[in-house]
Amino acid sequence: MANPNDPALHSWIDIPPHSDFPLQNLPFGVFYTEERGTRVGVAIGEYVLDLYAVSQFGFFRGLDLPTQPKVFRRRSLNAFIKLGRPAWRAVRQRVSQLLRHDNGELRDNEEAMRTCLLRQREVQLLRPVKPQNYTDFYSSIEHATNVGTMFRDPNNALLPNWRWIPIGYHGRTSSIVASGTDIRRPNGQRKAPDAQVPTFGPSQQLDFELEVAMVVGQATQLGQTVPLADAEDHIFGLLLFNDWSARDLQSWEYVPLGPFLGKNFGSSVSPWVVTMDALEPFRVAGPQQEPEPLAYLQQPGAHNFDIQLEVSLAPAGGEETVISRTNYKDMYWSMAQQLTHHASNGCPLEIGDLYASGTISGAAPDSYGSMLELTWRGTKPLTLADGSQRKFIQDGDTVVMRGFCQRGPLRIGFGEVRGTVLPAE
């Protein structure tokens, strides 16, 4: 059978140039229509392939799939993910085959084709996984340095543990929402450095954080650890993650136990999970790590991924301005190191867990992954295409994050994650 990543493959479906979803991608997601309810789907060009319908038409027959069709009509990918990597691979391989230009099984069966293929704009794309646990790492050295400079001490911005530990903290799953969900500006406590007492009210420093999150695809038991060489086996795929943040709440509350209400009012995820298989051609070496990590975190080989990322901001009714462009490949700690560290004390991984990268900032000021850094805590406002300025996010603003891998004409994209900010109640 052909390698689904082969750049020469093309589909009988008309896929626009520069689409995020060519035949070589085939990311998984969950969609809803009134007629069908919830279904697992695969993105292809401007369409979504309904995997439940595909299975009902018998197109998965003969696959050595340890699966039942019902996993394709759940509200999340979790049940499908639980089937394991051989099943994910077999399904992606079979979908690739069905959609190839020289395969007529689906294309020439008009009833099946009309049932199995829907336009993405005619369905509602949902949160793709039900996260059991959510951890947010802090693995961009530029971001950690920038925040340390602004929140603590410019002379000791990077704390002594940072180059030894992929620092992370637990977030909250109950507020992780689908792309497109409105985000209400939170109320909370904040205290200006020169104020005597704190006040309670709408956050005045609302921010985004540009992140990529891995979806855990293989669980572990209490007490089980994961050697670095096996770490990527536990990852189902990646999605885009906007970790909305209220900087004024965060800076007042975060000592000594870390971020809490300044973070947990909302996080938005993109609808499509791009598989590790589809990302394989974009594997690159990460930055040199100095000092050398402890033995359990040492990894020969290439464990970072070359994913171009951008953030746009659009005022209410206005056009988008790209305010940041950066790349995931420069993260200091790799996903494999994050995951191995996470499991190093025997804490169980669960299917559907989301482990986010932390804000992805590059070295250049226009590659920072948050307003906090882009405007240097409001001291250097951004100017948008309509001439208006921003220190932080205003009510009515829409933040859109996009990401894609590119090599020659081959583009493997993530689509987008977006959210509009509503005024505080």
Add this chain to the structure above:
Amino acid sequence: MANPNDPALHSWIDIPPHSDFPLQNLPFGVFYTEERGTRVGVAIGEYVLDLYAVSQFGFFRGLDLPTQPKVFRRRSLNAFIKLGRPAWRAVRQRVSQLLRHDNGELRDNEEAMRTCLLRQREVQLLRPVKPQNYTDFYSSIEHATNVGTMFRDPNNALLPNWRWIPIGYHGRTSSIVASGTDIRRPNGQRKAPDAQVPTFGPSQQLDFELEVAMVVGQATQLGQTVPLADAEDHIFGLLLFNDWSARDLQSWEYVPLGPFLGKNFGSSVSPWVVTMDALEPFRVAGPQQEPEPLAYLQQPGAHNFDIQLEVSLAPAGGEETVISRTNYKDMYWSMAQQLTHHASNGCPLEIGDLYASGTISGAAPDSYGSMLELTWRGTKPLTLADGSQRKFIQDGDTVVMRGFCQRGPLRIGFGEVRGTVLPAE
């Protein structure tokens, strides 16, 4: 119908004096037997009442219960809790009636009685809820002061935000286990203050934290807040919580984002959830709060609960020594304030969420709720009944926590939460 809290009520079941589970308690839990599978039960004396069996014999007939018997054969209380407070109350009321000395409905039906009542020691008591989210607060002023003194600066032990905010952080649900589950000593990174570089290996400062956790019984939607006056309506009940901690891992990793692997290798919960209704007679005023909290956290009335707590430690094969006695009533921030603060930014509460109090330490050194404090970071070892000494927990040690409310002869108890430490792998 009689008030189930009436101290004059007594049961036809023989309940030992000083039992944690008199007729006035009736806490809910989940148990397992090979024959029955998982069942929801109520503790009464040395017995457990199988609520699925009770419902199958028709004893819930006529109750205005929005329930189906299947909620009583789940692996957790979550489905039962979801039915809402009127259902919890109706079931507790009916169980109280069935077990009263002057009620023969169950007592005189030999088949039903033998089916519905099992000895607790003949069943396996499970983790009572499936926690969707877990938050750990930090609400004992003595604990926060002690930790601040040891980890940071004795002269500024309590940070400036502590008296304004019920400080908390998100923990991990995947490692929350039933009482009796062995806890494996975690490996991890730690660095002595005078060491040049960190090392990786078994924690050398393994600790417990004595806590009480609330179980969320009523959910909220994204963006919804909870006024203080309604906060207790969202609580189903309380249980005992041991937040196992590795102090050497924690002190190296916790800046700036808070505790992570030093905490998430395991937390143990007691099997019985004591309802807020059963605790009502033990409501007391909390300590005076200075300065006065911000308006959203101001609460007239009594919102603390008088729960006596103790911790015992037993070496492998040895007898228990009580190493701490304290009380939940002295917590600076009440559960209502914790919950209202948690929801103040619109972060959704979910049924089954566990919100733990943080370590419960009193003012006296023998009322501290952790080894860290009891031995003052190992500088004042404890002596056990067998003459052996402890700076922290040793392999093979069993930690047992117990709690109960007492007024005159009426005792409402929590039973116990226990765990034995296994050597690191």
